[in-house]
Amino acid sequence: MTSGVATPGGGWRRADPPSTGTRGDQRRTRKGGRRGRDGDPTVEDAEFSSYYGRPIVKPATWKNPEVPLYLFLGGAAGVSSVIGALGEFTGRPVLTRAAHHTAAGGALASVVLLIVDLGRPMRFLHMLRVFKPTSPLSVGSYILSPFSALTVATAGLHVLELVPAVRALPVARWIPGVRKGAAVGAAVFGGPMTTYTAVLLANTATPSWHEPYEELPFLFAGSALAAGGGVSMALSPPAESGPSRKVALAGAAIELAAAHRVEHGHGLVSEPYHLGRAGRLLRAAKACTIGGAGLTLLAGRSRTAGVLAGALLATGSMLTRFGVFDAGMASARDPKYTVVPQRERLAARQAEAAELAGGEARSVTR
Amino acid sequence: MTTVSSASPGLPGTGRPDGNRLFGPLPDVSGDAGYEPDHPARVGFFTDTSVCIGCKACEVACKEWNTLPMDDANGTRDQMALSGMSYDNTGMLGANSWRHVAFVEQVRTVDLPMPAVGLPGRSPGTGDVHAHDRVMADDAPRAAQTSVLNAQSLSEFDPQTGQSGDREIRWLMSSDVCKHCTHAACLDVCPTGALFRTEFGTVVVQGDICNGCGYCVPACPYGVIDQRKDDGRVFKCTMCYDRLTDGLQPACATACPTQSIQFGDLDELHARADARLATLQGQGVQTARLYGRDENDGVGGDGAFFLLLDEPEVYGLPPDPVVTTRDLPSMWKHAAAGAAMVVGVVLTAFVGRRP
Numbered sequence: 211m212t213s214g215v216a217t218p219g220g221g222w223r224r225a226d227p228p229s230t231g232t233r234g235d236q237r238r239t240r241k242g243g244r245r246g247r248d249g250d251p252t253v254e255d256a257e258f259s260s261y262y263g264r265p266i267v268k269p270a271t272w273k274n275p276e277v278p279l280y281l282f283l284g285g286a287a288g289v290s291s292v293i294g295a296l297g298e299f300t301g302r303p304v305l306t307r308a309a310h311h312t313a314a315g316g317a318l319a320s321v322v323l324l325i326v327d328l329g330r331p332m333r334f335l336h337m338l339r340v341f342k343p344t345s346p347l348s349v350g351s352y353i354l355s356p357f358s359a360l361t362v363a364t365a366g367l368h369v370l371e372l373v374p375a376v377r378a379l380p381v382a383r384w385i386p387g388v389r390k391g392a393a394v395g396a397a398v399f400g401g402p403m404t405t406y407t408a409v410l411l412a413n414t415a416t417p418s419w420h421e422p423y424e425e426l427p428f429l430f431a432g433s434a435l436a437a438g439g440g441v442s443m444a445l446s447p448p449a450e451s452g453p454s455r456k457v458a459l460a461g462a463a464i465e466l467a468a469a470h471r472v473e474h475g476h477g478l479v480s481e482p483y484h485l486g487r488a489g490r491l492l493r494a495a496k497a498c499t500i501g502g503a504g505l506t507l508l509a510g511r512s513r514t515a516g517v518l519a520g521a522l523l524a525t526g527s528m529l530t531r532f533g534v535f536d537a538g539m540a541s542a543r544d545p546k547y548t549v550v551p552q553r554e555r556l557a558a559r560q561a562e563a564a565e566l567a568g569g570e571a572r573s574v575t576r
Numbered sequence: 577m578t579t580v581s582s583a584s585p586g587l588p589g590t591g592r593p594d595g596n597r598l599f600g601p602l603p604d605v606s607g608d609a610g611y612e613p614d615h616p617a618r619v620g621f622f623t624d625t626s627v628c629i630g631c632k633a634c635e636v637a638c639k640e641w642n643t644l645p646m647d648d649a650n651g652t653r654d655q656m657a658l659s660g661m662s663y664d665n666t667g668m669l670g671a672n673s674w675r676h677v678a679f680v681e682q683v684r685t686v687d688l689p690m691p692a693v694g695l696p697g698r699s700p701g702t703g704d705v706h707a708h709d710r711v712m713a714d715d716a717p718r719a720a721q722t723s724v725l726n727a728q729s730l731s732e733f734d735p736q737t738g739q740s741g742d743r744e745i746r747w748l749m750s751s752d753v754c755k756h757c758t759h760a761a762c763l764d765v766c767p768t769g770a771l772f773r774t775e776f777g778t779v780v781v782q783g784d785i786c787n788g789c790g791y792c793v794p795a796c797p798y799g800v801i802d803q804r805k806d807d808g809r810v811f812k813c814t815m816c817y818d819r820l821t822d823g824l825q826p827a828c829a830t831a832c833p834t835q836s837i838q839f840g841d842l843d844e845l846h847a848r849a850d851a852r853l854a855t856l857q858g859q860g861v862q863t864a865r866l867y868g869r870d871e872n873d874g875v876g877g878d879g880a881f882f883l884l885l886d887e888p889e890v891y892g893l894p895p896d897p898v899v900t901t902r903d904l905p906s907m908w909k910h911a912a913a914g915a916a917m918v919v920g921v922v923l924t925a926f927v928g929r930r931p
């Protein structure tokens with residue numbers, strides 16, 4: 211593909227490696243048969259040059275499982291907060307309480323996981339030193355901070371109401387109002403909670419995260435809806451969990467559709483989503499999500515089905531995050547995913563330029 | 577206490593008239609980052625790999641000046657190991673190696689009807705005349721580059737190329753470094769403001785601010801910056817900020833014996849590099865090309881740019897790097913649409929008859 215005998219490279223190729231079997235063949239050819247069973251047939255064998263097969267971009271230093279879990283819990287918490295806020299005003303006390311506790315637990319865990327992931331956890335407050343719209347992590351910190359404060363306040367007020375000593379106080383009658391205010395406040399940040407993490411991954415040089423940047427927010431939103439709907443369905447009786455079931459079903463559909471676009475719409479860069487551990491995780495995720503969605507249809511009649519469906523949907527959502535995380539890491543470790551798409555981009559640009567300039571540009575190489 | 581970072585481009589009202597400061601040429605990077613107009617000129621490196629002899633003096637000088645710890649080819653600290661792939665045991669740029677000399681060994685069959693690199697068909701004099709024509713317009717850079725590059729002797733005797741039997745062998749060596757991008761993804765995504773643009777137009781990490789979130793590591797399109805695991809924070813080339821503020825040149829450029837690493841004002845380096853490229857091409861080195869010189873490329877041009885003799889990926893450089901934040905406005909739009917969809921889905925689920 212590059213610097214072959216026919217190109218102006220002068221016929222140079224990398225000298226044979228000193229011994230066989232070592233990593234680092236400069237030109238590697240992959241056969242399509244090595245891909246996973248639902249490998250994308252549109253992906254051509256890639257021939258490319260690299261520096262001893264070493265990665266070009268650095269894979270993220272983020273910890274696994276902390277960061278994928280943080281992606282999952284943040285999303286589930288975000289959707290739960292919206293469900294909880296609407297439950298407040300539609301007379302569904304059990305659903306409301308369950309959703310608020312899920313939101314607070316998820317938000318708190320997200321904060322802890324984010325801090326644990328830092329190289330210097332003691333400096334976590336530096337996240338709020340500046341506000342930078344160009345940094346999804348900065349924007350995310352300004353979403354996560356008020357969200358966690360408000361969800362914890364909402365859940366805390368739910369608990370306070372149950373304490374007899376508090377109920378006896380004259381201020382007790384103000385508690386539901388304050389709680390509703392906090393719940394609505396939290397819900398405002400609930401939507402962004404589900405999608406900013408997609409931008410966090412997409413806004414990197416990691417090929418398999420960056421390329422699907424248009425679909426990743428919808429994948430994460432769908433995954434969060436399935437998880438948030440599923441968990442609140444599992445934690446509330448069928449009589450109250452009607453909306454949760456609808457949310458879970460819609461979420462599962464969106465998650466599956468968006469995952470399909472991410473896994474098949476980007477040629478070579480979609481390949482890591484099928485290979486190795488990422489491929490296995492995502493296939494398991496799909497099985498869980500489909501199973502959970504099927505059981506959700508029965509959850510209106512049976513609490514057991516609801517609990518099972520919720521657990522399956524949450525597991526599917528979690529596995530999706532782990533799979534996406536892994537696929538990106540794999541794409542950063544293999545220079546193929548950096549070099550080949552960039553080469554294609556260059557070639558397309560040159561072809562376009564040649565077309566514009568007519569015959570003259572044909573002698574221009576690069 | 578919280579401020580909107582001055583190092584954060586793309587904010588409405590502070591940008592250029594066209595509004596896009598995330599991408600494309602940027603004539604005054606320091607001014608754009610908020611420095612007064614009397615800031616120093618933008619500095620940079622021109623690394624001419626055609627005269628690199630692979631001595632690694634730059635690597636050593638950088639390690640010594642910046643007291644960087646030892647590491648192996650995979651960046652493992654305090655580990656000494658051979659990479660087993662070439663003379664290159666540094667392996668890659670990372671938290672502990674801010675200069676990395678790449679070694680590429682290549683062969684070709686001699687009787688190919690190809691233009692020779694080491695021994696051009698015509699006399700060196702002819703080549704020089706051609707080159708001269710091209711650079712006549714500006715004599716100062718021309719003088720600068722002849723003093724640097726021993727162009728004539730290179731065309732007669734190329735120490736990087738040898739012959740054995742019908743095979744010709746050459747070694748490509750290139751000292752890689754942080755590119756100090758015009759649009760630096762690492763700087764754009766840093767949530768703490770630890771990474772900042774200096775008055776010299778370079779990109780530097782403030783060790784006392786960085787909280788080790790690690791976002792800059794996958795954001796860099798060149799895979800330069802990395803985290804020191806035991807320390808937690810990230811490290812990379814500072815273009816010797818401490819030396820620059822004292823009027824000294826960076827340690828690596830000072831140590832380079834062949835002037836393969838040339839430090840200076842970026843404008844002047846551009847002129848010098850263009851002249852050098854013309855000379856080499858005039859001598860028949862058709863594969864010579866500049867990398868990171870074009871301000872219309874995906875990162876708005878590099879503060880540290882290169883003259884290469886093969887495709888960038890052969891040296892471990894991305895062929896067409898793009899700053900990830902170019903697409904960030906679109907990402908935010910899609911994220912907002914996704915968030916709205918979430919609220920919409922939940923709202924509709926609550927609307928309607930109670931079952």
Ligand code: SF4
Pocket residue numbers: 754755756757759760761762763779795796797798799800801812
């Ligand atoms: S090369 Fe990487 S680390 Fe250096 S300035 Fe550019 S983005 Fe930052």
Ligand code: SF4
Pocket residue numbers: 762765766767768769770771781785786787788789790791792793809810
């Ligand atoms: S690791 Fe440090 S320098 Fe890098 S983005 Fe995070 S705070 Fe900024």
Ligand code: SF4
Pocket residue numbers: 637638639641642674675753812813814815816826827828829
């Ligand atoms: S400029 Fe200074 S910090 Fe950067 S590579 Fe050279 S010696 Fe190291």
